[in-house]
Amino acid sequence: MFNLILFGPPGSGKGTQSDKLVEKYGLKHLSTGNLLRQEIADKTPLGIEAKSFMDKGQLVPDEVVIGMVDSYFDQHKGAKGFLFDGFPRTVAQAVALDKLLDLKNTSIASVLALEVSEEELVKRLLNRGKTSGRSDDTNEEVIRKRFAVYINETTPVAEHYKKAKKFIAIKGEGSVNEIFSALCKSIDKKMDRD
Ligand code: ADP
Numbered sequence: 001m002f003n004l005i006l007f008g009p010p011g012s013g014k015g016t017q018s019d020k021l022v023e024k025y026g027l028k029h030l031s032t033g034n035l036l037r038q039e040i041a042d043k044t045p046l047g048i049e050a051k052s053f054m055d056k057g058q059l060v061p062d063e064v065v066i067g068m069v070d071s072y073f074d075q076h077k078g079a080k081g082f083l084f085d086g087f088p089r090t091v092a093q094a095v096a097l098d099k100l101l102d103l104k105n106t107s108i109a110s111v112l113a114l115e116v117s118e119e120e121l122v123k124r125l126l127n128r129g130k131t132s133g134r135s136d137d138t139n140e141e142v143i144r145k146r147f148a149v150y151i152n153e154t155t156p157v158a159e160h161y162k163k164a165k166k167f168i169a170i171k172g173e174g175s176v177n178e179i180f181s182a183l184c185k186s187i188d189k190k191m192d193r194d
Pocket residue numbers: 009010011032033034036053054055057058059060061065085086087088089093136146
């Protein structure tokens with residue numbers, strides 16, 4: 001298997017680039033944000049619990065998200081690899097992911113981190129909010145809260161993968177295709193080496 005994490009703050013372009021990457025490399029796209037929004041749309045108990053956190057810009061509790069990832073694995077047993085998007089978002093989630101992959105005799109090949117300035121991020125999110133129907137993208141206060149959560153809880157995840165020498169920073173500003181090319185270059189280099 002070949003597994004990648006697409007890492008970066010809210011609005012850094014993970015969703016856009018994920019769609020292109022999964023198509024090119026034949027990976028399963030595992031976006032915890034998308035899975036949670038589907039649970040909300042289906043009005044499941046998990047969705048109802050998650051919504052109260054998401055509307056405030058807070059993280060959904062680790063055990064809820066980890067359980068959801070575990071069942072996604074169960075539903076995609078023959079996958080040739082996964083692209084993780086928006087997960088792991090805490091060190092506890094990263095440790096749990098390492099364990100789940102270990103059970104499948106596989107691991108993370110690379111963590112590709114999209115780097116974008118905060119000013120540009122807020123602009124992109126408020127713009128997305130106009131059309132996406134995502135309530136967490138229409139309120140600047142909720143957006144700022146998500147950045148604060150990202151700094152406090154998610155940046156330590158970068159350290160976790162830096163220690164494992166898996167972390168690769170990619171410039172996340174420029175055209176969609178320029179960023180996609182930069183991501184593919186890193187991925188192809190890694191695939192050639194393995
Ligand atoms: P963005 O990256 O733009 O914030 P996402 O779709 O990845 O958007 O996430 C939206 C919201 O869903 C987050 O603000 C958070 O409340 C919740 N969420 C998504 N993934 C996770 C996760 N791995 N752990 C905890 N909460 C999550």
